Amino acid sequence: xAERTVQKTVTEENGAKxxxxxxxxxxxxxxxxxxxxxxxxxxMNLSIKRGDFVTLLGPSGCGKTTLLRMIAGFATPTDGRIFxxxxxxxDLPPHKRPINTVFQKYAxxxxxxxxxNIAFGLKLKRIPDVKRNxxxxxxxxxxxxxxxxxxxxxxxxxxIEEKVNRVLKLVGLEGYGYRDTTSLSGGQQQRVAIxxxxxxxxxxxxxxxxxxxxxxxxxxxxxxxxxKMHDELGITFIYVTHxxxxxxxxxxxxxxxxxxxIQQMGTPKKIYDEPANAFVANFIGESNILSGEMLQDYxxxxxxxxxxxxxxxxxxxxxxxxxVRPEDIGVFKAxxxxxxxxxxxxxxxxxxxxxxxxxTAGDYEFTVQNTDSFAVGNEVELRIKPDGxxxxxxxxxxxxxxxxxxxxxxxxxxxxxxxxxxxxxxEKGDRVKVRVDFDKIELTDDERDGVIGGNIGQxxxxxxxxQVQVYTDDDDDxxxxxTDEWDIDDRVGIVIRPQDLRVEKYIEPEDEAQSVPTDxxxxxxxxxx
Amino acid sequence: xxxxxxSKGIFALPYAVVCVIFVVFPLLLVVxxxxxxxxxxxxxxxxxxxxxxxxxxxxxxxTVGIALLATVICLLLAYPVAFILASSPFxxxxxxxxxxxxxxxxxxxxxxxxxxxxxxxxxxANTFWAAIIGLVYDFYPFMxxxxxxxxxxxxxxxxxxxxxxxxGALTTFCKTTLPxxxxxxxxxxxxxxxxxxxxxxxxxxxxxxxxxxxGRKISVLFDLQxxxxxxxxxxxxxxxxxxxxxxxxxxxxxxKTRGNGTVQPNGGGRML
Numbered sequence: 001x002a003e004r005t006v007q008k009t010v011t012e013e014n015g016a017k018x019x020x021x022x023x024x025x026x027x028x029x030x031x032x033x034x035x036x037x038x039x040x041x042x043x044m045n046l047s048i049k050r051g052d053f054v055t056l057l058g059p060s061g062c063g064k065t066t067l068l069r070m071i072a073g074f075a076t077p078t079d080g081r082i083f084x085x086x087x088x089x090x091d092l093p094p095h096k097r098p099i100n101t102v103f104q105k106y107a108x109x110x111x112x113x114x115x116x117n118i119a120f121g122l123k124l125k126r127i128p129d130v131k132r133n134x135x136x137x138x139x140x141x142x143x144x145x146x147x148x149x150x151x152x153x154x155x156x157x158x159x160i161e162e163k164v165n166r167v168l169k170l171v172g173l174e175g176y177g178y179r180d181t182t183s184l185s186g187g188q189q190q191r192v193a194i195x196x197x198x199x200x201x202x203x204x205x206x207x208x209x210x211x212x213x214x215x216x217x218x219x220x221x222x223x224x225x226x227x228k229m230h231d232e233l234g235i236t237f238i239y240v241t242h243x244x245x246x247x248x249x250x251x252x253x254x255x256x257x258x259x260x261x262i263q264q265m266g267t268p269k270k271i272y273d274e275p276a277n278a279f280v281a282n283f284i285g286e287s288n289i290l291s292g293e294m295l296q297d298y299x300x301x302x303x304x305x306x307x308x309x310x311x312x313x314x315x316x317x318x319x320x321x322x323x324v325r326p327e328d329i330g331v332f333k334a335x336x337x338x339x340x341x342x343x344x345x346x347x348x349x350x351x352x353x354x355x356x357x358x359x360t361a362g363d364y365e366f367t368v369q370n371t372d373s374f375a376v377g378n379e380v381e382l383r384i385k386p387d388g389x390x391x392x393x394x395x396x397x398x399x400x401x402x403x404x405x406x407x408x409x410x411x412x413x414x415x416x417x418x419x420x421x422x423x424x425x426x427e428k429g430d431r432v433k434v435r436v437d438f439d440k441i442e443l444t445d446d447e448r449d450g451v452i453g454g455n456i457g458q459x460x461x462x463x464x465x466x467q468v469q470v471y472t473d474d475d476d477d478x479x480x481x482x483t484d485e486w487d488i489d490d491r492v493g494i495v496i497r498p499q500d501l502r503v504e505k506y507i508e509p510e511d512e513a514q515s516v517p518t519d520x521x522x523x524x525x526x527x528x529x
Numbered sequence: 530x531x532x533x534x535x536s537k538g539i540f541a542l543p544y545a546v547v548c549v550i551f552v553v554f555p556l557l558l559v560v561x562x563x564x565x566x567x568x569x570x571x572x573x574x575x576x577x578x579x580x581x582x583x584x585x586x587x588x589x590x591x592t593v594g595i596a597l598l599a600t601v602i603c604l605l606l607a608y609p610v611a612f613i614l615a616s617s618p619f620x621x622x623x624x625x626x627x628x629x630x631x632x633x634x635x636x637x638x639x640x641x642x643x644x645x646x647x648x649x650x651x652x653x654a655n656t657f658w659a660a661i662i663g664l665v666y667d668f669y670p671f672m673x674x675x676x677x678x679x680x681x682x683x684x685x686x687x688x689x690x691x692x693x694x695x696x697g698a699l700t701t702f703c704k705t706t707l708p709x710x711x712x713x714x715x716x717x718x719x720x721x722x723x724x725x726x727x728x729x730x731x732x733x734x735x736x737x738x739x740x741x742x743x744g745r746k747i748s749v750l751f752d753l754q755x756x757x758x759x760x761x762x763x764x765x766x767x768x769x770x771x772x773x774x775x776x777x778x779x780x781x782x783x784x785k786t787r788g789n790g791t792v793q794p795n796g797g798g799r800m801l
Contacts, residue, residue, distance in 0.1 A: 073692075101689075109691075
């Protein structure tokens, strides 16, 4: 009797809140987290729909776990707010948030058995009820108003037992209640951790790389079961992983994170088929990333051939990045006339259900997956259908900086005086805009051969060349397209030929006259984009 | 397969010899003397005499009481400090060295006499509480270190998990941190209680007639050339200490906690 009333109260409460008034259950607004001067999470905005399975995907150290910890309440954002069902919970401690977490290493209490681990939260929880007669369980009425007297009470022993057993059944560990947690296998411990979080019926369940410690077979099994639990319970899951396959198979929505910034979010299919940039394309599955030119809408040129594609809205002859998945490339015998490119097979590896081949065509070495195998050294034709070609805007194609002329025909460029052709007769002290194409910058082995020095930051292989990010000594960065391969942190000299420095007088925009433009070309480039 | 090389055990031989000479042999002597009658034969009369002497029980009880009190005070003072040290970004090594190592540079008795002067200035020398202060002062590091080690090795995710499941700071401490640091507490208690039990030199220098420990009594018996009675009382003490340790081990085994290795510094018990 008592039990039924309690259940009803809980259901009503859930019903009222679940009345789709807050479609966004979790909202992250402009959240930034800085640890020891390092920005781990940089101005993230994210909203999560009720009932969704959302995965934060990214390489280790990208800030995904930090974001999860901020949602759980273990870390406080340096800046920005976090909302739960429209309520600001940024300053709420973890124990006051209706959110539970499955920890990376489970964090099962070693001094408690399975049952007590799961009952831990239930014993602390207080639920609304009405005051009752101790013996009969009949609700007592207020002598003055004649209505029920509302109180908060703890769960009874029987209720806790019932709930724990139910959740143990859900995770497939019936009868394990009195086992020692340390005597369980990794997979079983994982299930206990999930049960411990689920038993509290959280609004949001956070999972921090929960399958990382399991072997491959177990992991596949748990992926399936987690997905099933999500579908059955209707609780919002926020899942953190660095495993792209896990993210693609389980989620309703994938959020790709890198360097503390959200690179792309969308359905797994959209992320896979239409990666927003080279990072996402590279991180999600294997892909061929090439550099090309957009001839007109639905027409692109790369590897010396013209292709039909499904993208439009780029500038005429705009340089773009092109992503082609290995399985989207058809391979045919040379002379069959079915392909757009001709190439030569460099290597073949059998991968169980398909062959993976490296094929050179034009200047590019394609990775191709095909069910037919071709012998090494064979001439082949490659065909890429329009829907296999994904076109992405190049992040930047030109280094641009606002600086000043610092001598006779020399201009200050990241702390060094670079000579330039001066047809306009600019004078010392004039503010100028300097532009240099990525491929017009030369990097030298010996720093002393360059006008200024720098360190190699990142390097992306773009098919025929590397796009290298170089950190200059004034803490700025420039991009260089080069055919040389550089290692991260290599010290290099930077040389630019005078004719490649495009210098023009800079006229400050009227409305921004107050704010002196910094020489951060990143901002400039973004404005231009 | 037959062994071709001598087992590694052979390298333990020198230590075994040292052990026999300095530990086993004296212990055997104690046992032999305890069961020797005044005429040199075997007898239970000395043991019986010790057991039937009521004043022995009184000093034993007093000893246990004083050792327990000092241990409890040590625990109450050490736990918060260990907790703060383990959860703060201070330079812990330096602080621990200051607390643990540097006092050891000075001779133990010298420290006791120095403490006596200080307590005399405060007007509480040679009182019951002066003796307790002396014991706490001397054995505090042995409580602090194992608790600190247990806490610093405790995975922070347990506390986070408790918070995540709805526990506030106090509940988190009582339900996770405290039980998980129990091995540290137990080893700290053992390492303080045992030496306190026999550290009569401290209570002699700092205390009064109320703090005369059983160790003093044994010492007096030996001074009076009563080798048999002294040995019998020593043996009784030894059995008691072993029983206490056994109980401690049993509690530790029952609490089943693991994963937070507690370090027992060498030479934990100094018998004085």
